[in-house]
Amino acid sequence: MTTPDSPLHEPQLALHVEDLTVGYGGAPVLLDADIDIPPGVMAAIVGPNGSGKSTLIKSCLGLVRPAAGHVRFFGQRLAQARARVGYVPQRSSVDWDFPTTVIDVVTMGLYGRLGLFRRPGKAEREKALQALSDLGMLDYADRQIGQLSGGQQQRVFIARALVQEADLYFLDEPMAGVDATTEATIIALLQRLRDQGKTVIVVHHDLSTVKRWFDWLVMLNKRVVAQGPVETTYTRDNLRAAYGGQLAVLDPADHGLAP
Amino acid sequence: MSPLLTVALGTALLGGLAGALGPFAVLRRQSLMGDVLSHAALPGICIGFLVAQERSLPALLAGALIAGLLAAGLIQAIQRFTKVKPDAAMGIVLSTFFALGVVLLSYIQHAGGAGQAGLSSFLFGQAAAMLSSDVALLSVLALMTLALLAIFWRDMKLVAFDRDYARALGRPVDAIEALLAAITAVAIVAGLQVVGVVLMVALLIAPAVAARQWVDSILPMVLLSAALGAGAGVAGAFLSASARGLATGPVIVLVAAGLVLLSLVLSPRRGLLRGRK
Ligand SMILES: Nc1ncnc2c1ncn2[C@@H]1O[C@H](COP(=O)(O)OP(=O)(O)O)[C@@H](O)[C@H]1O
Numbered sequence: 001m002t003t004p005d006s007p008l009h010e011p012q013l014a015l016h017v018e019d020l021t022v023g024y025g026g027a028p029v030l031l032d033a034d035i036d037i038p039p040g041v042m043a044a045i046v047g048p049n050g051s052g053k054s055t056l057i058k059s060c061l062g063l064v065r066p067a068a069g070h071v072r073f074f075g076q077r078l079a080q081a082r083a084r085v086g087y088v089p090q091r092s093s094v095d096w097d098f099p100t101t102v103i104d105v106v107t108m109g110l111y112g113r114l115g116l117f118r119r120p121g122k123a124e125r126e127k128a129l130q131a132l133s134d135l136g137m138l139d140y141a142d143r144q145i146g147q148l149s150g151g152q153q154q155r156v157f158i159a160r161a162l163v164q165e166a167d168l169y170f171l172d173e174p175m176a177g178v179d180a181t182t183e184a185t186i187i188a189l190l191q192r193l194r195d196q197g198k199t200v201i202v203v204h205h206d207l208s209t210v211k212r213w214f215d216w217l218v219m220l221n222k223r224v225v226a227q228g229p230v231e232t233t234y235t236r237d238n239l240r241a242a243y244g245g246q247l248a249v250l251d252p253a254d255h256g257l258a259p
Numbered sequence: 260m261s262p263l264l265t266v267a268l269g270t271a272l273l274g275g276l277a278g279a280l281g282p283f284a285v286l287r288r289q290s291l292m293g294d295v296l297s298h299a300a301l302p303g304i305c306i307g308f309l310v311a312q313e314r315s316l317p318a319l320l321a322g323a324l325i326a327g328l329l330a331a332g333l334i335q336a337i338q339r340f341t342k343v344k345p346d347a348a349m350g351i352v353l354s355t356f357f358a359l360g361v362v363l364l365s366y367i368q369h370a371g372g373a374g375q376a377g378l379s380s381f382l383f384g385q386a387a388a389m390l391s392s393d394v395a396l397l398s399v400l401a402l403m404t405l406a407l408l409a410i411f412w413r414d415m416k417l418v419a420f421d422r423d424y425a426r427a428l429g430r431p432v433d434a435i436e437a438l439l440a441a442i443t444a445v446a447i448v449a450g451l452q453v454v455g456v457v458l459m460v461a462l463l464i465a466p467a468v469a470a471r472q473w474v475d476s477i478l479p480m481v482l483l484s485a486a487l488g489a490g491a492g493v494a495g496a497f498l499s500a501s502a503r504g505l506a507t508g509p510v511i512v513l514v515a516a517g518l519v520l521l522s523l524v525l526s527p528r529r530g531l532l533r534g535r536k
């Protein structure tokens with residue numbers, strides 16, 4: 001039995017969140033969340049708008065300070081596990097008119113490792129180009145980021161996280177507003193990461209693809225409504241509990257709902 | 260050195276310094292913060308005068324810097340502890356500090372006494388009063404700024420583009436932001452003598468906005484912005500010397516604004532005339 005104070009706490013889990021409560025000055029937007037995600041799964045976090053999905057990711061990454069609770073990655077605190085955790089923020093969180101190029105943005109994923117004084121060199125450029133190539137964006141390496149379509153922007157953000165060579169990736173709505181080609185490219189890449197044993201945690205908005213793409217599911221609505229393997233968690237009752245009245249839009253026949 | 264050359268060198272250094280820092284203020288959407296820092300300097304200048312009992316430049320500039328940083332801290336606190344939006348918080352703090360400055364200024368002028376005469380020049384600046392020792396100080400500041408930008412370049416770029424991601428990577432985001440704020444505040448305070456509290460922010464922003472129209476990468480943007488700022492400084496110094504009674508600071512700002520206008524219209528990729536024959 002480990003306690004939150006021991007150096008390793010729940011090391012068998014890729015992500016362990018306990019008693020997490022987060023607010024932005026007012027009432028909590030995430031309340032008493034306990035979440036456990038095993039390594040090597042592709043997990044979806046779903047829930048209505050404003051249910052705290054982005055807040056959950058941001059507090060795991062130390063971008064928002066929780067009022068209570070703790071988070072461990074592979075048993076370690078964020079400070080120790082930082083290099084093992086990759087992040088793809090929501091695309092809309094930056095100004096795409098910023099004066100920089102695609103390869104420059106992807107190289108940013110290596111800044112954590114380079115520290116203050118080592119300059120990105122040939123090896124770093126190779127890594128960035130490889131990540132761009134994995135996402136079908138090699139031809140765009142020297143483009144201005146302002147010239148990219150939404151799907152291409154998303155792929156650049158994923159390439160930037162890919163060069164981090166993390167063991168666990170958080171992606172915040174990577175499929176929002178992207179074209180079909182981008183969607184297929186991204187999902188193939190994420191599944192490949194999962195097959196390599198990495199843990200992929202995706203905030204996802206499209207319930208119709210949950211069952212097809214993911215093997216783990218966390219349902220959120222300020223509190224954790226349900227979590228576990230998709231087959232047992234993606235049920236009508238759980239969906240109703242998470243989405244309430246908005247569930248009417250769901251057609252169980254289309255979405256492979258468990259009875 | 261002739262007085263005009265001294266002034267031109269000083270305004271060039273100041274324009275280059277503000278121009279080099281401007282892109283970070285503009286790209287981080289912190290332009291209004293520059294305006295707050297410069298307006299909030301006025302009460303600091305007055306208090307510096309009251310404390311020193313004379314027009315001692317170090318006392319005035321120290322007062323300006325402290326007041327500016329106090330205003331910046333107050334804005335942070337308002338945002339953290341209330342639901343007031345950032346632009347409103349900046350507006351309130353800016354006008355309150357400036358009003359306090361004007362009240363103190365009128366009090367000092369009414370009280371009379373030696374040396375208070377030049378104090379109101381901090382409203383719109385008085386470049387002609389620049390000494391070669393001021394130019395030397397500006398050179399040191401410019402070199403220090405250059406060195407800090409070079410050392411922390413990569414993190415500053417990252418923080419300007421995506422501060423959350425920088426934090427997720429474990430970069431020292433708070434320290435980088437504090438450093439940027441500090442060197443920007445120092446540059447602003449250095450410019451108060453020349454351009455004045457009311458117009459100083461234009462020297463920070465205008466060259467950056469003009470430069471952005473011509474280049475698509477942040478390093479060229481910073482270099483071009485610094486060059487345009489320096490150019491505006493020199494041009495303003497000579498233009499205002501060419502006719503009697505033209506105040507140098509406002510002329511520099513007008514030249515910089517002219518550069519913005521030209522760039523917004525003529526830039527091949529972003530200008531209003533692009534793609535037309
Ligand atoms: N920076 C912030 N300041 C204040 N409130 C916020 C902030 N970010 C999010 N919120 C609020 O927290 C709640 C949860 O937001 P979020 O985590 O973004 O939800 P989701 O990603 O599930 O749509 C929402 O009600 C939102 O308005």
Ligand SMILES: [Mg+2]
Nearest residue numbers: 053054055172
């Ligand atoms: Mg969200």
